[in-house]
Amino acid sequence: MAGPRRRTVRDLRRNNRATVLSKLYFDGPLSRQELGPLTALSSGSISNVVAELVADGLLEEAGSVDSDGGRPRTLLRVAPGSGHLVGVDVGETRVRVELFDLALSELARVDAPLPDGRPGGKYDAQDVVRLIAAGLTRVLREADVEPGSIVGVGIGVPGIVDASGPSGAVVHGQTIGWDAVPLEAMLRAPGELPPELPLFIDNGAKTLGRAEMWFGAGRGARNAVITLIGSGVGACVIADGVPYQGSSSSAGEWGHTVLRVGGRECRCGARGCLEAYVGAEALLERWREAGGSWTSPDEEGALAELLDDPSTGQLLDETAEFLGAGIADLVNLFNPERIVVGGWAGLLLGPRLIDPVRRAAAAYALRHPFAQTTVELGRLGTDAVTVGAATLPLARFLETGGARRERIVSGAS
């Protein structure tokens, strides 16, 4: 409402700290000399800012490079151990908690199965909260990291996360039977987690998309869409370098784009959704309708069987046409530089479908925006959900110029 927070001169400094920190984080070790042009700061400011960051322990020197004749440049990098990140993946059957250093190297991991048996496939949010809290303490003990060094905790959950309300993030997860679960408030309740620990909750598919943007096939793009094809279909839209959220954080529900008015019924209740044609669940259902059968107990194995079956050519071609049309919608509406096909089913189908999908997308999309876009396969498996979740606090850390948690808290309260 009040616009950017840059009002006083001190905010300038914070901004410049953030610029230097981010540049150093993403573009490897750099000398102060190189940093100048790259950040559009004068040499004096670079020295000043860097000295401050080094004093705070956020930056460290990383060797030096001869510079023919003169004083060698000392390289700087973000100190990986100066902070820690926690990524949590709340899946449909288990909760995974992972501890990373700032460089996102894994330091410890805990997997905990969810107690099932709730009626109607639902599961209790309180169980999830407990598992997260227990996993956090365990992971900290395993890696011998003190809680104070944690920059923040990122949590990926299955379902729409609405953070627009007053009491923190609220989760609507149709598949797990959560309806407006105030997960953030529950986690912040006394006794669950260390108090004042910054929490970041987002849709698991979106955290996976973030990981793909930071370290996978989306790297370097400013406008991209990461599509996630699993049992269902989702997407993570990156607009101008930041995830596009919409007014209640539920933008990018690509799976329920209408591709055939009055078509197949989708599990969302509508008809003709993309997900009703290319989601793994729907694809298997369509195979069954066409007389196919499989032996694997899980969808992943079944889908592999579908791919191996020689009689599914037409089904797959049809799927490629729908997927291509869905991608064409993304191209026309978002005009991205890159579209990444990911998710476990997307990666499984990818090698077989990517070329017909590209052809279909070319046929359905407008020429001009399609020419600006590349359609690629994702590079990261679903394991990356925790990594993506951890990028949430990491992004904040970089944006705020590595503000210490204490400072944020005291400033905000």
Add this chain to the structure above:
Amino acid sequence: MAGPRRRTVRDLRRNNRATVLSKLYFDGPLSRQELGPLTALSSGSISNVVAELVADGLLEEAGSVDSDGGRPRTLLRVAPGSGHLVGVDVGETRVRVELFDLALSELARVDAPLPDGRPGGKYDAQDVVRLIAAGLTRVLREADVEPGSIVGVGIGVPGIVDASGPSGAVVHGQTIGWDAVPLEAMLRAPGELPPELPLFIDNGAKTLGRAEMWFGAGRGARNAVITLIGSGVGACVIADGVPYQGSSSSAGEWGHTVLRVGGRECRCGARGCLEAYVGAEALLERWREAGGSWTSPDEEGALAELLDDPSTGQLLDETAEFLGAGIADLVNLFNPERIVVGGWAGLLLGPRLIDPVRRAAAAYALRHPFAQTTVELGRLGTDAVTVGAATLPLARFLETGGARRERIVSGAS
């Protein structure tokens, strides 16, 4: 690439000038006293910034208000005459040039028909350039305004405008036969326009969307989609208060969203596009196929006849379903607070279709994001293209804190 331009302390001032100017522009006359909390600036800075803006002639006093007992507050407002804006609408048959003051009051207008007769319906870009230049000088003479006070010229054209290239905006207009016309470079050629005049070229539908956001049904929304249904179908997506452009400024091509894979052929070459069902041209074509006929020579009259004909109920219901599904796609993908149905055909069909369209959208969209959205009719006619075009330089003017043109130019060169 190098992030925000706020590096030095002077940029702080520019930023604060912009904040004050924008607040005053949108929220009417305000006193310095009220301005403080509203802009999060201290009283000292307000005094300082306001004094500077008054000295520059951008702000003026506008009466005063008693404040029970004490010194009355003097109200401030943006001086309407301290700058002028030009909005140009390049239509398919004529070029309209309009001159506004800063408050967007019309001061003069020129309409010039395009010389037709080009083979294949194309028309020469050079003609358009000449008409714009001639219109500009004429409009300035009529209103007795000196060229130096023009803040900038906004131009709405039919077609995709790609401003990502090195030589300025390039226009791809399929309907008018323009293929990569370097309109900006042509306008900047010596002798055409006053040199160094800031030009802003954008798709005409998008400028209309901007007008609807600033002064019409979109007012106050941060995330909105203005749909424009005319002969064809387009949309203007507003994300976080700014128009979403995509990587080559062609985002929001909603008309070619696929609603029926393998469906009706669209004039874009693909099949099953939204435009192939609900655009006025397609709608009339479908009526003809169903045995309908009309007498009006133009689409607008014909569409009115279609609406009056009692036998078109089913056709219109079907149209509403497609339009609703298309709107559901917007809801699912963009999660806006508001969707505005505009464009001449949209406004014509609106009263009849809006309710069934809302029902269809509710059926096809996901519950949660749909609950956040209102679907409304637009309030502005197609006349507003010029106003919307003029908001392009106006937005820049406000963003830069009313930087004088000379300063921008000298700073940029």
Add this chain to the structure above:
DNA sequence: AACGCTTAGATCACGGTGTGAATTTACCCT
């Protein structure tokens, strides 16, 4: 008419910022 009261707006010392030239540092080569 004079005085006090109240509130709006201006002024100013202060701490803070980035700039860019001058200076210092650190290493190589002769």
Add this chain to the structure above:
DNA sequence: AGGGTAAATTCACACCGTGATCTAAGCGTT
């Protein structure tokens, strides 16, 4: 050991926003 060279630091300068203090401009009462 001394000169050359390039990196990094230092520092005077011009600015900025803050917030307390001061001045301006009305009103109500005496």
